[in-house]
Amino acid sequence: MNSASTHKASWWSFENGNAKCGLCPHECVISPGSTGRCRVRKNERSSGLVALNYGLVSSAAVDPIEKKPLYHWRPGSSILSLGTVGCSMDCPFCQNWQIAEWAPSVSLTEITADTPLTLCKNAGCRSVAFTYNEPFTWYEFILDASRILREHGIAVVLVTNGMISPAPLADIAPLVSAVNIDLKAFTPEAYRKLGGDLETVKNTISSMIRSGVHVEVTFLLVPGINDEKEAFKRMTEWMDGLIPQPVLHISRYFPNRRWEKPPTDFRVMEEFAEIAREKLPYVYKGNTGEESSTVCRNCGKILIRRKEYVILENAIDREGRCTSCGMKSPVIL
Numbered sequence: 558m559n560s561a562s563t564h565k566a567s568w569w570s571f572e573n574g575n576a577k578c579g580l581c582p583h584e585c586v587i588s589p590g591s592t593g594r595c596r597v598r599k600n601e602r603s604s605g606l607v608a609l610n611y612g613l614v615s616s617a618a619v620d621p622i623e624k625k626p627l628y629h630w631r632p633g634s635s636i637l638s639l640g641t642v643g644c645s646m647d648c649p650f651c652q653n654w655q656i657a658e659w660a661p662s663v664s665l666t667e668i669t670a671d672t673p674l675t676l677c678k679n680a681g682c683r684s685v686a687f688t689y690n691e692p693f694t695w696y697e698f699i700l701d702a703s704r705i706l707r708e709h710g711i712a713v714v715l716v717t718n719g720m721i722s723p724a725p726l727a728d729i730a731p732l733v734s735a736v737n738i739d740l741k742a743f744t745p746e747a748y749r750k751l752g753g754d755l756e757t758v759k760n761t762i763s764s765m766i767r768s769g770v771h772v773e774v775t776f777l778l779v780p781g782i783n784d785e786k787e788a789f790k791r792m793t794e795w796m797d798g799l800i801p802q803p804v805l806h807i808s809r810y811f812p813n814r815r816w817e818k819p820p821t822d823f824r825v826m827e828e829f830a831e832i833a834r835e836k837l838p839y840v841y842k843g844n845t846g847e848e849s850s851t852v853c854r855n856c857g858k859i860l861i862r863r864k865e866y867v868i869l870e871n872a873i874d875r876e877g878r879c880t881s882c883g884m885k886s887p888v889i890l
């Protein structure tokens with residue numbers, strides 16, 4: 558494993574000899590020699606708060622965009638995907654807990670801010686996703702890399718839990734083209750148990766939409782965590798009030814980390830999808846192995862049919878219109 562970075566962090570101040578971090582709503586007050594809750598921002602005494610994961614990569618792959626998941630943005634394209642270590646939440650069912658916790662077994666490779674551009678070009682991709690762990694804990698590196706990527710016409714995507722304070726969000730949002738944000742529950746208590754903050758995540762979703770970023774939302778349906786239908790209904794009502802309404806992915810959970818309940822029942826998945834469809838125009842079930850389709854809301858033709866990450870049918874023309882009726886599709890090409 559590479560040694561940790563000593564790159565100076567942003568969004569913090571000294572407070573009585575401690576470093577107070579303002580990157581996310583936890584606002585950790587970090588004593589000298591200690592790290593914040595995300596494990597990757599450390600108070601290095603005289604040098605202040607440093608971003609230990611700056612320029613360190615734990616995972617790199619070329620993925621189908623449908624895997625992020627993004628269904629209404631450049632369908633069928635491949636995206637260079639990069640992740641590091643660290644997370645601002647503590648979900649007991651985390652699927653990527655080794656990198657979220659920065660487990661000793663994780664090996665890291667050192668890169669510079671222009672490496673994502675080189676890797677993206679070499680892979681023949683038009684976009685880069687910061688994903689796998691929580692990208693906002695990689696804030697300084699993503700900001701530097703994204704400026705370079707945007708200068709070269711490469712789009713930036715984030716797959717995030719949405720835990721970022723409004724001011725740092727305002728700085729990074731203009732660099733981002735598309736985002737998938739986890740909305741993990743819809744009560745403050747449920748969010749607190751996962752180590753997050755509901756109002757912050759709601760603000761991130763609505764701010765990203767207002768900034769013109771393409772937003773899709775993922776709700777991982779976990780038995781015993783967020784399978785209370787009334788709260789979910791309120792969530793879809795809130796999403797219905799956003800303009801434009803974001804795409805919703807209801808994702809099937811599988812046991813991992815500290816959560817051992819059996820995978821989400823298929824019938825429960827369908828019940829939640831039915832509730833969501835009462836309010837939202839585009840609702841997809843994920844991790845089910847089933848096919849899913851995007852349908853033209855004007856003539857009913859199937860615009861895109863997919864199975865897992867493969868596009869089986871595409872009836873959208875080069876201008877983004879339905880090939881049957883000519884209506885503008887909701888999909889960004």
Ligand code: SF4
Pocket residue numbers: 578579580581582583584585592593594595596598644645694
């Ligand atoms: S980014 Fe990390 S150190 Fe900063 S407030 Fe959030 S959890 Fe704490």
